[in-house]
Every structure is written in C-alpha cells, then in structure tokens.
Amino acid sequence: MAGLEARPRGCGKQSGSQLSQQPYIGRFAPSPTGPLHFGSLIAALGSYLDAHTHRGRWLLRMEDVDEPRCSQAHADEILRVLDAYGFEWDGEVIYQSRRKALYQAALERLADAGLAYPCACSRREIADSSIAGIEGPVYPGTCRDGLAGRAPRAWRVKVDSQPVCFEDRLQGKHCQNLETDIGDFVIRRADGLFAYQLAVVADDHEQGVTHVVRGADLLASTPRQIHLQRLLGYAMPAYLHLPVAVNAAGQKLSKQTLAAPLEANQTGPVLVAALRFLGLQPESALAHAKGAEILAWASEVFLPAALPRNQATASA
Numbered sequence: 001m002a003g004l005e006a007r008p009r010g011c012g013k014q015s016g017s018q019l020s021q022q023p024y025i026g027r028f029a030p031s032p033t034g035p036l037h038f039g040s041l042i043a044a045l046g047s048y049l050d051a052h053t054h055r056g057r058w059l060l061r062m063e064d065v066d067e068p069r070c071s072q073a074h075a076d077e078i079l080r081v082l083d084a085y086g087f088e089w090d091g092e093v094i095y096q097s098r099r100k101a102l103y104q105a106a107l108e109r110l111a112d113a114g115l116a117y118p119c120a121c122s123r124r125e126i127a128d129s130s131i132a133g134i135e136g137p138v139y140p141g142t143c144r145d146g147l148a149g150r151a152p153r154a155w156r157v158k159v160d161s162q163p164v165c166f167e168d169r170l171q172g173k174h175c176q177n178l179e180t181d182i183g184d185f186v187i188r189r190a191d192g193l194f195a196y197q198l199a200v201v202a203d204d205h206e207q208g209v210t211h212v213v214r215g216a217d218l219l220a221s222t223p224r225q226i227h228l229q230r231l232l233g234y235a236m237p238a239y240l241h242l243p244v245a246v247n248a249a250g251q252k253l254s255k256q257t258l259a260a261p262l263e264a265n266q267t268g269p270v271l272v273a274a275l276r277f278l279g280l281q282p283e284s285a286l287a288h289a290k291g292a293e294i295l296a297w298a299s300e301v302f303l304p305a306a307l308p309r310n311q312a313t314a315s316a
C-alpha cells in the first residue's frame, strides 16, 4: 500500500550506524488506569536504563487517550511513585488527552489520501461475519467501499497482505500479515476517542522518539504501528520488547490480574528484584540504598545484550 511519502518497505532493520547518528530519545508511556505494579516498573526501568546507557533522553508520556478508563488521580500517583523510586524524566510530562488535535490531523491525512475510511459496523455485526484473528475478529472490510447510506461510527485504516516485519533488538525478527491476522483496524473509535495505535504512533513521531523499550505484551501491536508509520511517512523507531512479568499462575501482571501496587516505602528491595528480573546481578545490600543510587548503579552496568528474552515470574 503506497503511503503518503515514499519510504523503503520490507523488513525494517535499522543499522547501528543509522541509529548512532541520531540522538537517543526513549520514553515510558504508562496508562493511568490504576497504580503502577511490578510489571510497569520493568517497562519503566528497562526504558530508563537503555536511555541512560545510550546517554539519551527519557521522556514520560501519560497514555490517557482512553479517557473513561483513566484519571488524573492515577496519573498523579504514578508520578509520585516514579519519583519515590528515583526516576527523573526529561522535559514536561505529556498527556494524550490533551493532544487530540495531533491525532485528528494524522487521521485526516490518512483519510484524505484514501488510506482510512469511516465504518458503520457494530461489534456484533463484525463478530457475526468474521473469521478469528490474533486479537479478536478480522474485520471483513464491509465499509471499505462506502457506508451504503448507513451512519459512520468508527474510523479504520486499510491494511494489505504484504507481511510487516521488523527486527526487535531483543526478540529478533517478528512478522505479521495484517490482512489475515488483524484486518483494517480502528484508529478512531465509535465513541469518538482515538485508538491507542494511532495516538502512540503520532506521539512517538512528534516527540522524536528513536527507541521504544516496553513489555512484550505489545509485540503484537508493533506491526500495526509500523504500518501507520509507513502510511504517514514517519521514521520507525528501534524496538526492544522486554520479557513480561507474570504471577505464579502464569498470568501477566496487570490491574485485571490484581497485581500489587508498588509501595513507595519499599523502593530498594523492589528495585533490586526488578534489576534481577532484567538480568542484572545487584548485591543484596544494594536494597538498602536510595532509589536514585540504585538507578545510578544500574545505569553503569546495564547491558541490553544481557537481557533475558522470555517471560519470568516476578520475585518481588
């Protein structure tokens, strides 16, 4: 599918020399739907340490695009806990809920180029007429050629059958066929809110993010994001997907699986456990140090190449 600006296609491995010419800009992008837990700390710590190892900047972005599920109180609590753990971010904290004009402009560029279209289908209609994909039903393209007089609900972006591949810095080569795995996907929801996939791509581009380090639960979203980057003519950041922390039952730590919130008075032991999860070997005595001191120690010894690839049980 031709994008808005011609960009090379194919497996988008960026060479080290290409990346080293740019300053490193990384980010941590929590969704303020609840308190941070050990799993979110892994994403914060991994992205922070990678940025510091590269002498880069580390931005903080509140992904509150799904406004009904987010709150300012959760965002404030996240900032308080990050601060207690010794994290320092560069620049102002960005809130997605205040950047709708940016997402609207991206949507309009896609729509004007015929790459996105309004969709009148309800969830139920789609479920009844679709085959299963990797994240629910594959949209069968019903509204691609027009609404047939029906009222528009969501906006979708067109996908094609060209596999989207990228070389993850930790997980290796990852490919997806968006046409058979996902289908034309939603970029603006029926309730008028912008979809995470569009917001994250517009923000990473606008903030100049060169390196994305986050949990492997988002690996399956990355081809959709790369597809949008290509259509919008944006550069692709380098990706590193960290192993996901799971509980004793093998479930990803999350609000849904009732992961324990990070305690602001337990910073040392929890940070030491998180560093071990990331393959570092801090001495147990480091658990008595302040968060900022632990992060400074870890920034000196962190090696992205030594990260474990697979999911592991949180030992905090």
Ligand code: GLU
Pocket (backbone or CB within 6 Å): 028, 029, 030, 031, 063, 200, 213, 214, 218
């Ligand atoms: N906001 C997402 C989350 O909390 C992370 C998005 C990203 O890092 O791209 O899971």
